[in-house]
Amino acid sequence: MSAHGGMCTCMHACTHSLTSTGRRAAPQVGSACAYIWTRPTDEMAPSVRREVRVLARVQHPNVVRLFGVCLRPVVRVVLPLADGSLRDAISDHRDAISAQAAVALLCGIARGMAAIHAHAILHLDLKPENVLLSHGEPWVTDFGLATSQTSDAQAIGSVSALSSVAQRGTARYKAPELFRLRRQGGALVSTAADVYSFALIMWELAVGEVPWAGMSDVEVMANVMAGERPLLESGEEWEARARPDMRELIKASWVQDTQRVDAQVPSERPSFAALVSSLEAMLEDQAIPGQGVEASSSTLPSFTPRGTPIPLAVLATEGARPLAWAVPVGGTPADRLEQMELTVMELLAQVAALEAAQIASEVERTDVHEEVKGLRTALKTAEADARRLEALAGETAAMQVRQVLLRAEQREVELRTEMQAMIDKVGQALQEALGEKSVDCPKLPWVHGGAGGWYRLFFVCPVALEVAETNGGNGYKLLLPKAALHKLSPALHTTIHALRSKLGCGRAVGLPIQHKANRSMAAVLAKEVAAVDALERSLPPVEGPRMASQPLGVVPKEAYQMLLTTLETEDPGLTRCGLVRLTAPDGTVAWVRPGAAAERFRLEGKHTLGRVDVVPQRLLA
Structure with a gap:
């Protein structure tokens, strides 16, 4: 693929490799293009030498890198292949460049220019055409007019020596001090001139128009020397289109700088290092959470090179000197x-x-x-x-x-809220059962064992939802035939629902199972959940014939009556059940564990029965 310009032809290059038999393999597209100058070599050599000298010295991800160069018989410079220029992006994809992407682009250009100035090099022709884009990352390029600040022939302050350099460039992006006449002391060339050019690029990306559109170079020069700055094509002021921080940065970067008499006097314009800091702060202000300040480059338009690349070997000669090249960085x-x-x-x-x-x-x-x-x-x-x-x-x-x-x-x-809603729903049903006054006895029994029909029966506190110290912690040893267990099963199912509410929040309920002293909370919870599941499997299902018409939590009166009858000989008055009988101010009667649970019940009554508050587990550790 090739493209032709007024001074050179750009060709997309590729490389060839050899197969194991020594035959040439199919060409592989490489990330390189060659600029072949169409003007005579002697005419172009100084400009090309300047470009190559700068590219060889400045190595930065935002400055285009150099593969190699040949000056004979035809000038050839091999560079990385870009998707297009900033001018292409502005002209063809103006609406696709978001405000955040524009700031990211400007930040990359400023980084590259800061590196160039750090090498005491002036660009003097910074404009969108001279900024290439590769995967959204800008590369500053085209150093044909670049000059050194520290050269003996062109030192800072030697205005006359630099005047010929200042006469070249693109008028609409040139700083006013470069238009100064001889009687005014001649052109004033310094890093501030590049900052002014950058201000025009910022303006163009901020307002979406080309500066000084429709004006000749003479008209541009007259306006700039008079202290004027670009207006919109409609003739209106441009400030309303730019965000406030960008507006102030543009104005600071294109000040007239009238107080300077030579390049040794500091400019009122900011340096590129300062511009980088300001633009990075803008990126941080509008960064997408979790993506970092560079994520906006992904919103830039992409360019797809087309055509057949030319093998790189065709472009190379023995005199070519390849230089190191690093893949440009984005992200x-x-x-x-x-x-x-x-x-x-x-x-x-x-x-x-x-x-x-x-x-x-x-x-x-x-x-x-x-x-x-x-x-x-x-x-x-x-x-x-x-x-x-x-x-x-x-x-x-x-x-x-x-x-x-x-x-x-x-x-x-969100999960705690959802869990609390489900637990509250179960709690409301449990409150109806636990506050039932028909039979005066503890409402949450728990049985453990079952060998030969013998069980140990415990009671659960309806407020703390923890197993009580029934019969000194040993429980009541009872013989419960299958028929008796079947009759008691609705009350046991109610206990299972209550215990699962608390276990679901990651809190133990103190079931009478073997606990090792060094067992972790997770292991205890797992063992208690397994015990609850085992008891439920041994009972008649909730949806059985005796429970079909009963909503959750409602226990038939005969279940508790059978429980009281069974315990009359074992513990008359239930003095060893581990719970005490209390009446709350709202009239609710419940058997509650002495201590904090009893005090809570005395204050809040029925609302404490079967209620579990969801607490983050990390607070329980």
């Missing part, structure tokens, strides 16, 4: 941290290799010295970015944990 701060750590390792390896190289030529030694100097600057920037991203990744991970815990807590509240 979470943790992803960016991992890539930045790889970049640091890569830079360290390159510095070590260059310092160990044996170079005879003085010219080559000078070039290597400059390259090592640039790599060390890149390394310093990458390490700083890694430290910042490490902190950001930690904060993002902590936020995700908090979100998970919050969702779990919300679900726990």
